[in-house]
Amino acid sequence: MKYRLFIWIMWPSFLVSILAEGLLFTIVHPAELLFFGHHPNISDEGIYTLGFFVIWIFCSFSSALTAYILPGIDTEGSKGSDRGLI
Numbered sequence: 579m580k581y582r583l584f585i586w587i588m589w590p591s592f593l594v595s596i597l598a599e600g601l602l603f604t605i606v607h608p609a610e611l612l613f614f615g616h617h618p619n620i621s622d623e624g625i626y627t628l629g630f631f632v633i634w635i636f637c638s639f640s641s642a643l644t645a646y647i648l649p650g651i652d653t654e655g656s657k658g659s660d661r662g663l664i
Contacts, residue, residue, distance in 0.1 A: 587645055591637035598637070599630045 608625035611618065618625065 583645060587638060587641040591634060591641045595630060595634040595637045598633045599626070602629065602633070 603626060608622040608629075609617075611625065620628070
């Protein structure tokens with residue numbers, strides 16, 4: 579069940595982060611970015627990669643929070659209720 583939950587969290591967040599990075603870097607070019615007033619000494623591809631992983635982490639936290647706060651399901655014939663996914 580834990581591997582299935584991991585995939586339920588990571589796969590949708592991966593797909594959304596692809597879309598979010600495409601939208602972000604359509605609007606902002608990596609050469610225009612400033613970090614603490616300085617241009618980073620990283621190639622454009624490196625900034626794209628770092629941006630993707632940062633966006634993916636935030637989307638993963640969002641998906642994990644959603645899985646965590648899902649209500650339990652009362653099933654017929656069970657002694658108790660399912661307490662959610664986690």
